[in-house]
Amino acid sequence: MDSGFGSFSSGPGAGFDFMFTLVPVLIGIVFVIIIISLIGSGVRYAKNASSPKNTHYARIVSKRMDVKNTSHSHGNDNMMHSTSSRTYYYITLEFDNGHRQEYLDVKNLYGLVAEGDEGYAAVQGDWIVAFERNVNQGQSSFR
Incomplete structure (x- = not known):
C-alpha cells in the first residue's frame, strides 16, 4: 500500500x-x-x-610537558587492550623586547635547561632546536 x-x-x-x-x-x-x-x-x-633558523638572545621562563594517551581494544571480546602515550616537551622563551613564545622541543633540550637560564636560542618555526647558555648570567639584559 x-x-x-x-x-x-x-x-x-x-x-x-x-x-x-x-x-x-x-x-x-x-x-x-x-x-x-x-x-x-x-x-x-x-x-x-x-623555516629558517634564527638565533636570539632569550631567557627560559617556563617549561612544560604534555602527555597524550591513546587506548586500543583488539578483538571482538575486548580482552586484548593496549595503551600508548607520547610526551611532548615545550620551552617558553622571553626575548629582550619582553615578547614570550612557547616552542616545541624537538632536540631533547628540556632536561638540559632550567627556568631562568639565559643565552642564545636557535628557533626554527615553532621548534626550539638549540640553546647555548650564557655563562656570565650576572650581566643580564632582562629586567
Whole structure:
C-alpha cells in the first residue's frame, strides 16, 4: 500500500536499509577526519622544517610537558587492550623586547635547561632546536 511518501517503507526491513546507509556514511566521515588530521600534521611539519633558523638572545621562563594517551581494544571480546602515550616537551622563551613564545622541543633540550637560564636560542618555526647558555648570567639584559 502506497502511503504517499514516495519509496519510504515501514516494513520489517526498513531499519536495515537505514543502517546500511548510516554506517558507511559514519565510517566515511571518520576516515575523512583522520586524513585531514594527517595532512594538517604533515603541512605543519613541512612548514617548520623549511623555516629558517634564527638565533636570539632569550631567557627560559617556563617549561612544560604534555602527555597524550591513546587506548586500543583488539578483538571482538575486548580482552586484548593496549595503551600508548607520547610526551611532548615545550620551552617558553622571553626575548629582550619582553615578547614570550612557547616552542616545541624537538632536540631533547628540556632536561638540559632550567627556568631562568639565559643565552642564545636557535628557533626554527615553532621548534626550539638549540640553546647555548650564557655563562656570565650576572650581566643580564632582562629586567
